[in-house]
Amino acid sequence: MxxxxxxxxxxxxxxxxxxxxxxxxxxxxxxxxxxxxxxxxxxxxxxxxxxxxxxxxxxxxxxxxxxxxxTVNVTEMFRDPAFYRTVREEVLPVLATHPFIRIWHAGCSTGEEVYSMAIMLQEAGLLKKSLLYATDLNPGVLDRLRKGIFPLRFIKQYSENYIQSGGKEDFSRYYTAKYDWAKFDEQLAAKMVVATHNLVSDRSFNEFQLIFCRNVLIYFDRNLQDRALQLFDESLDTLGFLALGAKEQLKYSSIYKKYRQLDNKDRIWRKIT
Amino acid sequence: MAENHVKATPQLIVIGGSAGSLEVILKVIPALQLHLPVAILLVTHRKPSNDDILVDLLNTKSNWPVKEAEEKEPVLPHYIYVAPADYHLLLEKDHSFSLDVSEKVNYSRPSIDITFESAAEVYGPSLVAVLLSGANADGVEGMKRIRRLGGYCIVQDPATADVEYMPAQAIAQGVANTILSPEGIAQFINELFTAG
Structure with missing residues (x-):
């Protein structure tokens, strides 16, 4: 080119x-x-x-x-299955102890990972007491998220990811296939709060026990990465979890000392102070 | 090959390969002299789960430190960097790495074209690119851009390639400055810094 x-x-x-x-x-x-x-x-x-x-x-x-x-709007359900297995096995049991669960998916694009999380919450019996805040700077991708309709040609891959992440159900129970599309169960979307939010210019708007921001920081320079991470820090409860993309790091940021990475190599940090 | 010389002291050598390239990399890398004043970057098509395996394997075969390229990491001489699977790898003007998970290009992520094009923009004539064995034409467009911006392109001799399509395409489209065997590639790189 x-x-x-x-x-x-x-x-x-x-x-x-x-x-x-x-x-x-x-x-x-x-x-x-x-x-x-x-x-x-x-x-x-x-x-x-x-x-x-x-x-x-x-x-x-x-x-x-x-x-x-x-902006890059490439995403998939249960992206990096081993990461989701860690969320399922190590993070969900902690979230379960809260009377009410608030999760923020920052820069969620079309929402495949938000639906993944909603499925895992439902399987753990936690979806009823959870809210998933899904934000992105693009209003267009959020319209697609609200509909919960994804191309059927990707479902085979998503289903494999789901199984590798520790999913035990028949994945097809979560969607209805029609023509080339899979429409996901509206009970999942019912627990999502969808809004535009720009990590560059908008502020903290709530407190969460878990924040996902996956494959967004790689597009920011170090200075903006640090500002976004401070925003997450302000928005995260003590002992809350911050989950980043497979190649993203906390170690260069000013909030690093307040966090401890989970013992395996997955990119999940816990706020310790 | 009329323009058969490198125009400036190379600062970065990018090696791209697909099917059949690992064997070549395992011949070239161990044959490199230690302490060449250049950074080497490997961009190969492979499964996401194999990331650590390739870095570990190369570390056992080479005296150079081998590591995965991390986002925002400065590109330093004397290192061999490996592009992570499932991300495109780009170069910034300040000679650091950037990652991008946008759509696959040539059915590939990392795409060799993307890294070649981006490195050409940043390094110009001080870039050397190598294209190895592979089953698609990823890398050929990138080499065109490298040539326009003054960089130097080495293509593996298709007769020595497991899968000849990728190097053969590069040669057919006239982007090769030189065509070399795996042994020849290692020798060429070593001599870049000794022949003066």
Whole structure:
């Protein structure tokens, strides 16, 4: 792929987004952002940078598409099954001791991992007393989450992930297949609170016993990573759990000393003070 | 091959491979002289569960320290980095690694094209890329970009490759500066820093 939009033009676009829409991507890592922006520019066949820029500035529908396309919305159910096995075996028993369970999925995209968690809560008999807050900066992906309809072609993989994560049920009990789609049980979605939230600019809005933020921090620079982690720290009860993506770390952040990683290598930390 | 010379002192060597490339990597890496003033990055297609196995295996075969590339980690000479499975690996302008879990490219994540293109942007003429055995054309587009930005492209001789499709595609599309056997690749890299 040829990169048509150079570094200087990327900075111009990022400044436009901030000035016109209040979306701040200036602390995102550039390599991925540059590739995503160039990919969209090619995909939508813009003849020039100035027309691309103008479309984003003046057409709020296109702006929404732009944000949804430059942020990564690839996710799957029970992503990294061993991680979910740890959640099932080590985190759920602790959550069970609470009268009421609040969980935040920050940057949840289309919500496959939120549904995964709801399924595990139901199997542990905890869903009734739980609320799963699902947030993302893209309103479009949250619409899909609310519907709970996912492409049927991925279900085989999800079903395998589910079994590897320690699931004992017949996975097909959780969805109804129709044409090329699988619609998940509405009882799962009933316990989800869905809202837009931007980790760059929005604040803490509740206290949780478990926060998931998986494969979001990799797109932030170190400074923004630290700010997001401080936001999670403010939003997490003492002895609460923070769950990150398979290649994400706490060790470079200012909150590191307040947390202890679970004994296996999974990326789950417990707030100890 | 008219432009058969490296234009600047290499700072990064990226080696991409797919089916049949592990055997080649296990020939090339142990044959490298110690303390070459360059970073080496391996981008290979493989199952997510095999991450630690490859790093551990290479550590037993090489005197260079071998480690998985971590997000935001600075790229340092004298290290061999392995791209983690199931993530794309990119290079930032400050010579650090970035990870990305966006859609697969060429049915692959990591995609060799993505790393080649991103490294070309950052390293320009001080990049050397190597494309090994494999069953798809991942890496060929990336090599085109490396060539345009002044980098140097080595392609494994398809006659020595387990699966010749990937190197053969690179050669057919004219991106190879040189075509070498596995032994030749190791010798070439060693001589980059001794021939002066």
């Amino acid at each position: 040829e990169f048509e939009i150079n570094d200087e033009e990327i900075e111009i676009l990022l400044q436009d987004l901030l000035d016109n829409y209040g979306y701040d991507f200036t602390d995102y890592s550039r390599a991925s952002l540059k590739r995503r922006i160039n990919r969209l520019f090619m995909l939508d066949k813009f003849p020039s940078f100035s027309l691309f820029r103008k479309q984003i500035q003046t057409d709020s529908t296109y702006f929404r598409r732009f944000v949804e396309e430059i």
